[in-house]
Amino acid sequence: MRLPKRKKRKDVSRGAGRRAGQRFDAEFGVTTEATIFLGELDPEALGPSLDYATHYDPTPPGDFEKLIEAATLAPEEATFVDLGSGLGRVVLFAARLPFRQVVGVEFSPALCAVARENLRRFDPVRRRCRDVRIVCADAKDYRLPRGAAIVYLFNPFVGPVFAAVLERLAVHDAELNVIYHTPLERKLLDDHPAFELVVDRPWGCVYRNRRNAGAPPKVGLRP
Ligand SMILES: C[S@@+](CC[C@H](N)C(=O)[O-])C[C@H]1O[C@@H](n2cnc3c(N)ncnc32)[C@H](O)[C@@H]1O
Numbered sequence: 134m135r136l137p138k139r140k141k142r143k144d145v146s147r148g149a150g151r152r153a154g155q156r157f158d159a160e161f162g163v164t165t166e167a168t169i170f171l172g173e174l175d176p177e178a179l180g181p182s183l184d185y186a187t188h189y190d191p192t193p194p195g196d197f198e199k200l201i202e203a204a205t206l207a208p209e210e211a212t213f214v215d216l217g218s219g220l221g222r223v224v225l226f227a228a229r230l231p232f233r234q235v236v237g238v239e240f241s242p243a244l245c246a247v248a249r250e251n252l253r254r255f256d257p258v259r260r261r262c263r264d265v266r267i268v269c270a271d272a273k274d275y276r277l278p279r280g281a282a283i284v285y286l287f288n289p290f291v292g293p294v295f296a297a298v299l300e301r302l303a304v305h306d307a308e309l310n311v312i313y314h315t316p317l318e319r320k321l322l323d324d325h326p327a328f329e330l331v332v333d334r335p336w337g338c339v340y341r342n343r344r345n346a347g348a349p350p351k352v353g354l355r356p
Pocket of ligand 1: 187188189190191215218219220221222223239271272273289290
């Protein structure tokens with residue numbers, strides 16, 4: 134996937150780590166840079182999946198760019214879904230690309246409330262996707278929209294929740310990319326017959342579903 138050309142030195146979304154995240158928040162007037170433990174927030178609202186959830190931490194801006202560039206689907210032909218979207222930083226990143234739709238799925242109502250406020254504040258001029266939404270739901274119960282999709286996972290959950298989500302992704306009815314940052318459960322994806330690995334970095338992987346096996350990647354695939 135080719136990203137729009139930008140002036141590198143001025144773009145605050147480049148770079149990794151907390152400083153880059155703080156600069157992103159300051160530039161866009163949003164709140165995404167934080168570490169939040171779910172048990173201290175609204176545990177009563179979360180149900181049994183809480184046992185398999187990680188805490189909230191946002192994707193470093195530079196990491197998102199490197200992973201999305203490796204996707205084999207172009208934004209114009211796909212919906213982008215962040216499963217475990219937290220305060221919505223990745224939703225905001227994706228909203229800057231011309232996806233058909235961008236969805237953040239988060240099971241903490243408290244995090245969803247802040248994410249929706251972030252979305253409201255996010256400069257409409259910077260958005261290239263007009264249909265951007267936060268869905269407050271457990272990822273294991275969420276059904277992907279029909280059609281081609283890119284699913285983003287920043288180490289949101291493990292164990293049976295991850296396995297249940299994976300089985301749902303495996304039967305998706307169209308082309309699918311799975312971008313998996315900090316892939317603690319990657320063995321399940323590596324071994325799953327429905328998926329093939331297309332990019333492998335020490336901190337993140339990109340997979341696609343095998344209904345496309347044999348077809349050359351459409352754009353920008355890096356070995
Ligand atoms: C590491 S954070 C990633 C946040 C965001 N995707 C990003 O990359 O900036 C993981 C998020 O997954 C959420 N999460 C964990 N289990 C979940 C579940 N079963 N359904 C929906 N969200 C979940 C957590 O509440 C947390 O906000």
